[in-house]
Amino acid sequence: MQRVIFTSDMDILVLREVIANLAFAMKNGTGWRQTAENLIKLPNFPPILTASIVRERTNLLVNQFYRENSANKSIGMEEEVTEKSVLLEEILERGEKKEAENKKKEEEDKAAGEMIRQQAMQGLKRELLFKISNIPYNPLWQKKKS
Helix, strand or coil: CCCCCCCHHHHHHHHHHHHHHCHHHCHHHHHHHHHHHHHHCCCCCCCCCCHHHHHHHHHHHHHHHHHHHHHHHHCCCCCCCCHHHHHHHHHHHHHHHHHHHHHHHHHHHHHHHHHHHHHHHHHHHHHHHHHHCCCCCCHHHCCCCC
């Protein structure tokens, strides 16, 4: 596997393309593949560029920015605003928003699953009561909710 050496200008182009394609928000890596395909068309990028290289480079840049930003905030130092830092900040914000959406959906799915389990248990309890009392069980006897 060949290495790709990124310049600062290449990093900015990668970050722009990641935001434009919403690469981090798409499933199955389609956003990363599209980003890599778009970047290969540019003269600065080698044809060996892959989705995983783009994803790993983006993650590296975001993680470095997060660490530096956290360190600067802890000592009260203001960060120099550059195009690269603005792009990284936007990716971080969108990533956090996506994580919050995923967490909310996961909680909703968990609550829906719990409700379905409770309803199933209620049905099993009724059926068990009928078996114990030797009365044939008919699901149509259940009370209808109004």
